[in-house]
Amino acid sequence: MRLLKLSFIVSAAVAILAGIGCGHKGPSAAETAQALEQNFKAAEPATRQEVAAATAAINAATTGDVEAQRLHYIEAVRPMANVVARGNLSREQVQAVHKVYLQVHQAAKQKLANQLYKAGVRP
Known part of the structure; x- marks a missing residue:
């Protein structure tokens, strides 16, 4: 169980870093919510309830300013961390x-990026 969690965290970190390196934008909020559902x-x-909470947070993140969106995405991570902790997840x-x-x-x-722009850092 612990190995599965560690494996998941490492693979997620690698994928995120790979996304940064190649400029990949990642999935849209709608794609993410649909994939979860x-x-x-x-x-x-219990798992469906956690997923529903995450999906609601992701859907809420499609509106509002950048800071509000960020907070909604953080709200989506918490229930998904509980889902991962339970283990027994399929590849999908x-x-x-x-x-x-x-x-x-x-x-x-x-x-x-917005903070850098406001600070006067331009590409």
Whole structure:
């Protein structure tokens, strides 16, 4: 169980770093929410409840300013961390969870870009 968690975290980190390196934008919020709903529809009720909370946060992150979006994405990570901690995820479910983490990374990257722009740093 512990090895599975560690493996997931390492693979998520590698994928995020690879996304940074190649300029990959990652999945859209709609794609992420759809992947979660589709891949966890047959899960246990407690897991479905966690996924529903994450999906609601992801959908809420499509509106508002960058800071509000970032906070919504962070709200999406918490329940998904609980899902990962329970273990027994299929490959598709792991990929759906990974999309959530990519969304959070995108939001953080956008906030940093906005802060740099406001500080006068231009490409």
